[in-house]
Amino acid sequence: MKKVQRPENVDELMQRCYSIAGLSIGEIASNHGQVPEKLLHYKGWFGQLIETVLGADAGSTPTQDFYELGIELKTIPLDEEYHPLETTFVCITPLMGVSGMIYEESNVRNKLNCVLWVPFSGSRNIPVSERTVYTPFLWSPSREEDLALRADWNDHMEKIATGQIESITARDGDVLQIRPKAADGKALTKAIGADGSIIMTRPRGFYLRKCFTDSIIRREYKI
DNA sequence: CGGTGATCATCG
DNA sequence: CGATGATCACCG
Numbered sequence: 001m002k003k004v005q006r007p008e009n010v011d012e013l014m015q016r017c018y019s020i021a022g023l024s025i026g027e028i029a030s031n032h033g034q035v036p037e038k039l040l041h042y043k044g045w046f047g048q049l050i051e052t053v054l055g056a057d058a059g060s061t062p063t064q065d066f067y068e069l070g071i072e073l074k075t076i077p078l079d080e081e082y083h084p085l086e087t088t089f090v091c092i093t094p095l096m097g098v099s100g101m102i103y104e105e106s107n108v109r110n111k112l113n114c115v116l117w118v119p120f121s122g123s124r125n126i127p128v129s130e131r132t133v134y135t136p137f138l139w140s141p142s143r144e145e146d147l148a149l150r151a152d153w154n155d156h157m158e159k160i161a162t163g164q165i166e167s168i169t170a171r172d173g174d175v176l177q178i179r180p181k182a183a184d185g186k187a188l189t190k191a192i193g194a195d196g197s198i199i200m201t202r203p204r205g206f207y208l209r210k211c212f213t214d215s216i217i218r219r220e221y222k223i
Numbered sequence: 224c225g226g227t228g229a230t231c232a233t234c235g
Numbered sequence: 236c237g238a239t240g241a242t243c244a245c246c247g
Contacts, residue, residue, distance in 0.1 A: 039229085039230060039243095040230075040231065040242095042244070043230045043244070044227075044228025044243085045228080046229085047228045047229060048227085048228055048229095048245085075228085087229095087239095088229090089227095089228080089229060091227095092225070124230095169239075170240070171238090177238095177239090180239090180240055182241080182242080183243075183244085184241075185240095187224075187225090188224090189224075189225075
């Protein structure tokens with residue numbers, strides 16, 4: 001693995017981004033090991049590859065990838081018409097100690113405050129090494145997007161705070177949904193139960209719906 | 224276990 | 236056939 005230093009500033013980061021725009025995954029991975037045939041057993045592989053290439057550290061800290069720059073890195077697979085193929089994981093959903101939490105100080109708001117999107121062709125009928133990176137770009141939520149995120153976050157967190165976590169499904173939330181996020185179905189974590197007691201439940205995560213990221217992509221690429 | 228990075232597989 | 240619920244790999 002070739003070591004890449006952390007970028008000193010946004011310009012340096014973006015120059016690295018533009019240097020990989022248009023390249024195939026195989027070309028980008030040439031100095032970083034083998035490209036997997038399928039992503040089934042390597043689901044986060046591409047995201048971690050891009051982190052390495054751009055100089056983010058591969059830690060698992062709940063902060064931005066480029067902490068000094070306040071920038072979060074997200075790769076996003078698109079189909080032939082530039083529509084997102086998958087939802088976008090944001091962060092783990094807090095299920096305990098949520099009373100008094102406000103959106104402005106939430107992990108969701110912090111993560112999405114400034115995102116470096118790295119879109120790439122992700123259709124499964126294209127061999128992984130032949131999929132290409134589109135032009136990465138920086139994004140911050142518009143006022144409307146921020147309001148939509150805040151509304152969903154408030155709805156979700158109120159339910160969690162009042163012991164209704166088990167009633168939340170992926171259908172809830174216009175742009176921000178909650179879905180299981182764990183290694184398997186056996187993983188359990190503490191949450192607030194209906195009667196205020198502590199219950200054990202599946203860990204959850206916040207995800208951005210495709211419609212939300214789709215509008216981001218279409219606005220940026222003017223399509 | 225609880226985070227990071229996500230995509231898979233099944234079902235309505 | 237797309238979304239929901241489940242799952243995969245790795246790290247400290």
